[in-house]
Amino acid sequence: MRAQHTPHFLTAFPVYSSAFLSPTQLVLGGGGGASRTGVKNKLRVYDVGDNRSITLVDELELERGEDAPMSMATNPEAFPLQAGTLACGVNSPEEKLKTGENQNCRVYAFKEQKLALVGTHGTLISGDLEDFQKVTVLSPDGKLVVAAGTNSLQLLSFPSLAPVALAVKTEKEIYDVTFSQNTLVIATTANLLVYALPSAEVKDSPSKNKKKGKQKAVVPSELELLRTVDAPAAVSGSTGSNFRAARFHPENTDILYTISNTIPARSRARKSTPPQAYVCKWNTKTWAADKVRKVADKGLTTFDISPNGNLLAFGSSDCSVGLLDANTLAPLVTILKSHEFPSTTLKFNPTSRLLVSGSADNTIRVISVPDSAEKSSWALVILILITFLIALLAFAAQQYAGNLL
Template sequence: MPAEATPTTLTADRGASSKTHFPLDVKFPVYSVAWTDDHTVVLAGGGGSSRTGVKNRLSMYSVDLKQRQLSLKQEHELSREEDAPMTIAIDLETKALAAGINSSATELEKGVNENLRVFSFAGENIEYQKRSSTLSSTDPDHYQKVTAFSRSSPKMLAVGSTNSQLSLLSYPDLRDVCPTLDYNGEEIFDADFNDDGEMLAGTSSNKLCVWPTKVADSSTVPEPLQVIERPVLKRELACTFRAAKFGRKSTASNLYTVVNAAPSGSVRKPPAGSKKAFVSLWDARAWRLLKTRTVSQKPVTAFDVSDDGTLLAYGSSDLSIGILDAVTLRPIVTVLHAHDFPVTSLKFNPSGSILVSGSADNSIRVVRVPSADQRGGNSATYMVLFTLLVLVLAILIQQSFGEDLLRAARQAM
């Protein structure tokens, strides 16, 4: 079946009621999203090695919020014999793009899976650079699920897979910093470096460990700096981790965790509202839980932190996406039906002014993020407003009832 041509311009319906967000049909399943600059987004996905006619690709688009439009700048077509790119990460400093792409079935049968691919980008060009293997498994059901660059120098790359392996690599040589970190048979859901690159948080459903990235002996598995236990809400609820990310810049000392709760297998008739997902804020210096907020009545499937550390974003299997204040966990934006399938990936642009989410339903959702002035106040702002309101009321009371109050006070003396 011939591949369908990629549209060069995607324009949202101008009759849509919302002016702050809009969906676009990109004609292929989107598994990962990243930004090369404030107005250029890369969408990764495709049909895999199946003969569906949906090609595997890295598509670079310019985003025009005013026109509600995406324009194709370049499309890097990938092999139809290999898997679709399931995860990508971009480092703006080195102009590098790392992707997780399983090798062809023929190569897997030979025991070879060069799952980690590195590309460079400059202007409107995405160019292949090299490949490497971090997966010990050649099972086609196992793949690279998580990719993350460190934000400091020297550069490092974290790669997590569905077969329980978390690899910490130096970049650009892709050498192991330490032996593979094993997660007891559980797929890796998330990996993230803190701002100075000295800690790496790796997350599976039942295991959240914070690892040191500076190790004295590269042949020895390091001891985790911190292990965060799964919360226990009620006996009938089973809690699992979905994500863990450090804050950035102003919130660099924070760690944000996402936990999904669902009725355990022993519960025959789960009570109403027993499914939920919540985001927790931790002090990453004292490792103390500071606050928690329930964000969805169904599991969260994707999570991101803005580059300035002020915003959090999540996608839920109830098909919604939301944006939270990173300090108060207060909701700022909620889009109830963002996609027809659950969100596979979402990402803020570098300035935090745009959020793009992707899904396997062939769609993306572009969200205009409210500016700091439009988000409403934080708790300090509310306190100032409350104080001003009290002063205004006091003045009004004094003007309206001041004489009566004074007279009553004199009579009481």
């Protein structure tokens, strides 16, 4: 299956994060980082045309010494009154990091074609000056946001950024976070940590004390750990695997998708094989793996699911980008050599019609999702039903013939 796609070179702008404010408004975050490379750190808003063209609408240059925006999240349909609001991770300048004043979690608003900072909050608790907000995720209703560093995570109300739970610390490195309506799943290298979300009263923060007529602040409590799910077992030639991403199905939270890269076995006798990549479809009622499929001979770097839940997208360390059928995990589209460097960010637009991949090589690639890819999952379901019906009719005919004899 072929997909139309268009590359765009962005001068001196390595891309590390992306999100859609609307079906056609794309936000990119990137730059040279905290080091003095001369490449400025910025947020940019582009309009994406029907022919996959891009037009720069606004550019917000970050303060001197601040880091590149390494993660971001939007939820265009969750809060219509706050359309154009963006959660983003940006480390403060080094002098503030040293004094513990890192305001890494930020909220930006896009109004009248301009981006503006509207709120900040510090969430990184490790004390490591190299730590950064590598994961930013909004809840389905847009009322909560997660800001995660290497080994810690903070759950905040959105857009106020008030803490609604105590920080979660993990033994293994955090790579991704995903929400259902009632749970929060953290994907670390070694396992999935399934937490219960706090009650609505805690989410709403201050509650009214009727007797005294005063506002009584609700003290955040620890999130309840419901379950730990280990990474998939080792396959031939490996010593195990590491989770790299996790996503709930947007319309059916009984389904969770993960990607994992194998850990090659080390041997002096022979050269170790590169990591292989697998996609797993989990049943969250039983936490059993319903389907597992190898999708690449090298590790995956990025992953996303379309808002309609029909497609999975991934970026590989071999610089390719692929599309899978979310139901069967069957490959649908592969775009070889999408970038010179592996994809650093991958995002569907709200209508599931566009996919954008970005890279540190100063490029993005805008991909039109083929109509046939959208229809393929339904066609397969219909084919399965027809096959089942034929088998059922054949069985009934056989039973009828046997009764006649």
